[in-house]
Amino acid sequence: MADTTRRSTRIPRPGAQTAKPLQPLHLVEQENIPVPTAAVEGGRKRKVISPEPATKSAKRPASAGSRAGSRAAAPSAARSRGAAPAPAPAPRRSRGAAAVTAAVAAPALAAPTCDENEWEAVAEETGWAVADCLGHKLAFAKRADAKSKVEALAQHVKRLRAAGWHLHDAWQRAAEQADTLTASLSREAATHREDREAQGQALRAVQSELASLGALLQERDAQLGEQQAQVTRLQCDLAAAAQNLQAAQQEGRAAAEEAQRLREQAEELAGQSRALSEMQQQAQKYNAQLQEYNGRMQGELQAATEALAKTQADKAGLAEECGALKGRVTALEEQLAALASTSSTGEQMRHSALEDASRLRGEVAAMAAERAAAAAEAARLRVELDAAKREVARFRDATGQEVGALEAERQAKGALQSRTAAQAELNSNLHEQVLLLREQKELAENKLGKSAAEVKKLNAKVKKLEKALAEAEGKVVEGEAVRRRLHNALLELKGNIRVFCRVRPPATGEAAEAAPGRPVVAYPAAGELAGRGLELCQPAAAGGSSKGGPRDVQAHSFGFDKVFAPEASQGEVFEEISQLVQSALDGYKVCIFAYGQTGSGKTHTMMGTPQQPGMIPRAMDQVFAAARELAAQGWRYEMRAAMLEIYNEELRDLLGPGPPAGKKHTVSHDERAGTTTVSFLEYTDVSRPELVAALLEKAMKQRSVGATAMNEQSSRSHMVFQLWIEGSNVATGQKAKGLLNLIDLAGSERLSRSGVTGERLKETQAINKSLAALGDVIAALGNKEGHVPFRNSKLTYLLQTSLGGASSKTLMFVNIAPSADSAQESLCSLRFASKVNACDIGTAKRNVTTGKS
Numbered sequence: 137m138a139d140t141t142r143r144s145t146r147i148p149r150p151g152a153q154t155a156k157p158l159q160p161l162h163l164v165e166q167e168n169i170p171v172p173t174a175a176v177e178g179g180r181k182r183k184v185i186s187p188e189p190a191t192k193s194a195k196r197p198a199s200a201g202s203r204a205g206s207r208a209a210a211p212s213a214a215r216s217r218g219a220a221p222a223p224a225p226a227p228r229r230s231r232g233a234a235a236v237t238a239a240v241a242a243p244a245l246a247a248p249t250c251d252e253n254e255w256e257a258v259a260e261e262t263g264w265a266v267a268d269c270l271g272h273k274l275a276f277a278k279r280a281d282a283k284s285k286v287e288a289l290a291q292h293v294k295r296l297r298a299a300g301w302h303l304h305d306a307w308q309r310a311a312e313q314a315d316t317l318t319a320s321l322s323r324e325a326a327t328h329r330e331d332r333e334a335q336g337q338a339l340r341a342v343q344s345e346l347a348s349l350g351a352l353l354q355e356r357d358a359q360l361g362e363q364q365a366q367v368t369r370l371q372c373d374l375a376a377a378a379q380n381l382q383a384a385q386q387e388g389r390a391a392a393e394e395a396q397r398l399r400e401q402a403e404e405l406a407g408q409s410r411a412l413s414e415m416q417q418q419a420q421k422y423n424a425q426l427q428e429y430n431g432r433m434q435g436e437l438q439a440a441t442e443a444l445a446k447t448q449a450d451k452a453g454l455a456e457e458c459g460a461l462k463g464r465v466t467a468l469e470e471q472l473a474a475l476a477s478t479s480s481t482g483e484q485m486r487h488s489a490l491e492d493a494s495r496l497r498g499e500v501a502a503m504a505a506e507r508a509a510a511a512a513e514a515a516r517l518r519v520e521l522d523a524a525k526r527e528v529a530r531f532r533d534a535t536g537q538e539v540g541a542l543e544a545e546r547q548a549k550g551a552l553q554s555r556t557a558a559q560a561e562l563n564s565n566l567h568e569q570v571l572l573l574r575e576q577k578e579l580a581e582n583k584l585g586k587s588a589a590e591v592k593k594l595n596a597k598v599k600k601l602e603k604a605l606a607e608a609e610g611k612v613v614e615g616e617a618v619r620r621r622l623h624n625a626l627l628e629l630k631g632n633i634r635v636f637c638r639v640r641p642p643a644t645g646e647a648a649e650a651a652p653g654r655p656v657v658a659y660p661a662a663g664e665l666a667g668r669g670l671e672l673c674q675p676a677a678a679g680g681s682s683k684g685g686p687r688d689v690q691a692h693s694f695g696f697d698k699v700f701a702p703e704a705s706q707g708e709v710f711e712e713i714s715q716l717v718q719s720a721l722d723g724y725k726v727c728i729f730a731y732g733q734t735g736s737g738k739t740h741t742m743m744g745t746p747q748q749p750g751m752i753p754r755a756m757d758q759v760f761a762a763a764r765e766l767a768a769q770g771w772r773y774e775m776r777a778a779m780l781e782i783y784n785e786e787l788r789d790l791l792g793p794g795p796p797a798g799k800k801h802t803v804s805h806d807e808r809a810g811t812t813t814v815s816f817l818e819y820t821d822v823s824r825p826e827l828v829a830a831l832l833e834k835a836m837k838q839r840s841v842g843a844t845a846m847n848e849q850s851s852r853s854h855m856v857f858q859l860w861i862e863g864s865n866v867a868t869g870q871k872a873k874g875l876l877n878l879i880d881l882a883g884s885e886r887l888s889r890s891g892v893t894g895e896r897l898k899e900t901q902a903i904n905k906s907l908a909a910l911g912d913v914i915a916a917l918g919n920k921e922g923h924v925p926f927r928n929s930k931l932t933y934l935l936q937t938s939l940g941g942a943s944s945k946t947l948m949f950v951n952i953a954p955s956a957d958s959a960q961e962s963l964c965s966l967r968f969a970s971k972v973n974a975c976d977i978g979t980a981k982r983n984v985t986t987g988k989s
C-alpha cells in the first residue's frame with residue numbers, strides 16, 4: 137500500500153486534502169496546484185474525509201506561530217555563538233533522519249545576522265519570492281565606489297541569509313508536518329486495516345448468510361414444488377373421488393329408485409299373488425263343488441244308464457215275448473184252421489179252440505194290454521230316458537262347460553301359478569336385487585361416507601397445503617425481502633460509490649512496457665490488493681526528470697473495488713455489476729459510469745459489440761430475466777427507456793425527433809417525488825426485450841461521432857441510457873420504482889495531448905468541464921456538504937436525483953489503456969477514480985449499516 141513514487145519533495149499542505157474539491161487531475165496539473173500524495177494513491181482512504189480538518193486548519197496559525205517562535209529561538213542562540221550562516225537545509229529522507237538532521241543541522245547554522253522575521257521584511261521591501269532572491273544577480277553601477285558595493289553586497293548577503301533561514305524554517309515545518317502526517321497515516325493505516333478486516337469478516341458473514349439463505353430459498357423452492365405437485369396430485373385424487381362419489385351417488389339414487397320401483401312392483405305382485413291365492417282357493421273350492429256335483433251327476437247318469445239298459449232289456453224281453461206270442465197266435469190260427477177242417481171234432485175242437493181262442497184272445501188282449509202297458513212303460517221310459525239323456529246331455533254340456541271353465545280356470549290357475557311362480561321367482565329375484573341394491577346402496581353409502589370422510593380429509597389436507605403454500609409463499613416473499621435487505625446491506629457494505637478499473641488489451645503496435653521488462657500496468661497477484669490492485673509504471677519520458685537527475689520509471693499503486701485485467705470478458709465484468717442492476721428492480725436509483733481517456737474502452741464496456749455485448753444490453757437482459765422470475769412472486773413490471781447524449785452542454789434525444797425548432801430540451805426535478813423529467817424526450821415502452829436491441833442500434837447511430845487525434849471513432853458526447861422500472865406486487869401490495877442510468881462518458885483528455893483546435897477544442901473543454909463538475913458533485917456528496925453543485929453541468933443536473941438520493945447507488949468504471957504513450961493520461965484517470973473511490977467511505981451511515989449487518 138506504500139506510495140512507491142520517488143517524488144518525495146511533494147510534501148502536502150496541511151488541510152489541503154479535504155478542502156480541495158475533486159477535479160480530473162490533468163486539470164489540476166494544468167493549474168500547477170500541489171496534490172497531496174498519500175502513502176497509497178489508490179486504495180480507500182477511510183475516514184480521511186471529515187469535517188475535522190477544517191477546524192484543525194483554523195487553529196493551525198497559532199501553533200505554527202508558536203513553532204516559529206521556538207524555531208526562531210534556536211537559530212538566535214546559534215547566531216549568538218557566532219557561528220557561520222548555514223546553507224539551505226537538505227531535504228529530509230525519513231522520520232529518524234529528520235530528527236537527527238534537525239539536531240545536527242541547527243548548530244551548523246553559524247551565527248546568522250538576521251532573525252526569523254527578516255525574510256518577511258525583505259519580501260515586503262523587495263516584493264521577491266525566495267526563488268527571486270536566490271536567483272538575483274548582484275549588479276553594480278559602473279562608477280559605484282567600493283563602499284557602496286560592499287554595502288550592496290552586505291545587503292544582498294543579508295537577504296540571502298534571510299531567504300536561507302526562511303527556507304530552513306519552511307523545511308523544518310514541513311518535516312514536522314511530515315512526521316505528524318506519517319504518524320497519523322500509520323495510525324490510520326492500522327485503523328484502516330482493522331476496519332477492513334472487520335468489514336471483511338462482516339462481508340464474509342453476510343456472504344455466507346446470503347449463501348445459506350440462497351440454499352434455504354432453493355430448498356424452500358424445491359419443497360414448494362413438491363408441495364405443489366402433491367397438491368396437484370391430491371386435487372386430481374379429489375376430483376376423481378368427487379367424480380366417483382357423484383357416480384356412486386347417481387348409482388345410489390338410481391338403485392334407490394329401482395328398489396322403490398321394485399318394492400312397489402313386489403307389493404303389486406304380492407297383492408296379485410294374494411288375489412291369485414284367494415282366487416285359487418275359491419277355484420279349488422269351486423272345483424271340489426264341481427267334482428262333487430260331477431260325482432253326483434255321474435251316479436245319476438249311471439243309474440239312468442242302468443235304468444235305460446233295464447228298460448231296453450225289458451223291451452227286448454217284451455219284444456221276444458211278443459214274438460213268441462205272435463208265433464203262438466200263428467200256431468193257434470193254424471190249429472184253428474186245422475180244426476175248422478175237422479168240424480165236429482172240429483166244432484168241439486173249434487169250441488175248445490174257440491174257447492181256447494177266446495181265452496187266448498183274452499190272453500192276447502191281456503198280453504196286448506200288457507204290451508201296450510209295456511209300450512207305454514217303454515214310451516214313458518223312453519221319455520224318461522230322453523229326459524235323462526237330455527239331462528245327461530245338459531249335464532254333460534254343463535259339466536263340459538264347467539270342466540272347460542274348470543280347465544280354463546285350471547289353466548288360468550296353472551298360468552297364474554306359473555305366473556305367480558314366475559312372479560315369486562321375479563319377486564325373489566327382485567328381492568334379491570333389492571337386497572343386492574340395498575347392499576350396493578349400503579356399500580355406496582359406506583363409500584359415500586368414506587368418500588365424504590376422505591373428501592373432508594382431503595379438504596383438510598388441501599386447506600393445510602393451502603396454508604403451507606401460503607406460508608411458503610409468504611416465506612418466499614419474506615425471503616425475497618430478506619434477500620433485498622441483505623443485497624442492499626451487502627452493496628452498502630461494499631460502498632454506495634464503488635469504482636472498478638478495467639484495462640483494455642493493448643492494440644496492435646501499442647508499446648505496453650514502461651521500460652524493458654516493466655509492463656506499464658501490473659497486477660499484484662497476492663496480498664490485500666490481489667484482484668483489486670494495480671501498479672502503473674510511468675516511463676521516464678512521460679514522468680519528466682527530477683532535480684536529482686534522470687530517473688527510469690515511476691511506479692504508482694492503486695486499489696479499487698475490483699480491477700479487471702485485459703483478459704477479463706464482458707460476462708465476467710457484468711457479473712460484478714449484476715447485483716447493482718438488480719437493485720434497480722428493487723427500487724433503487726442506480727448510476728453506472730464509464731470514465732477514461734479517449735480510446736480506453738468505455739464504449740466497448742458499456743455497449744460492446746454484437747459478439748461481445750456490453751453492460752447496457754446485458755443489464756437489459758438481466759432486468760427482463762429477473763422480472764420474469766419475480767412474476768412468480770406476484771411482481772409485475774412496466775419499463776420505459778430513453779437515450780440521450782450531452783454534447784457541448786446541450787441535450788440531444790437519441791431515440792426521438794427532439795424538440796421543435798427554436799426549442800431546447802430542459803431538465804426539471806420533482807423534489808418531492810424524487811423524479812426528473814426532460815422536456816421533448818421520447819420515452820419508449822420496453823416491456824418486450826426484443827425492442828431493446830433496435831433501440832440501442834438506433835441510439836448508437838445517432839450518437840455524435842467524430843475523429844480526433846486519439847481515437848478514430850471517438851465519442852465526443854456523454855451518452856446516457858435511462859431505464860425506468862415500475863414494479864408492483866399484486867399479492868403483497870408492494871411497489872418499487874427504480875431507475876437505471878448507464879452512462880458512457882465522453883473521453884477525457886488533456887488539451888495539450890489531444891492536439892485539438894477550433895470546434896474540437898470547444899468540445900474538449902466542454903467535456904473536461906462536465907467531468908470536473910461530476911468530480912465536484914461526487915466530492916461534495918462524499919464530504920456531506922450542504923451545497924452540492926449539481927447545476928454546474930447538464931450531466932450532473934440530469935442525474936441529480938439519481939446521484940444525491942438516499943436510495944442511490946453509483947458505480948464508476950475507470951477504463952485504462954495499457955500503452956506507455958497513455959501512461960500519463962492513465963495516471964490522471966486513476967487518481968481521479970481513486971478520489972471518487974475514497975468519497976463515500978467512512979460515512980456514519982455506512983458504519984451503522986455495517987454494524988447492523
Ligand SMILES: Nc1ncnc2c1ncn2[C@@H]1O[C@H](COP(=O)(O)OP(=O)(O)OP(=O)(O)O)[C@@H](O)[C@H]1O
Pocket residue numbers: 639640641702732733734735736737738739740741847849850851852881882883884951
Ligand atoms: N476489453 C476490450 N477488449 C477488446 N477490445 C477492446 C476492449 N476495450 C476496448 N477495446 C477496443 O479498443 C478500441 C477503443 O475502445 P472504445 O471505442 O470503447 O474506447 P472509448 O473509451 O469509448 O473511446 P472514446 O472516448 O473516444 O469514445 C475499440 O476498437 C474497442 O473495440
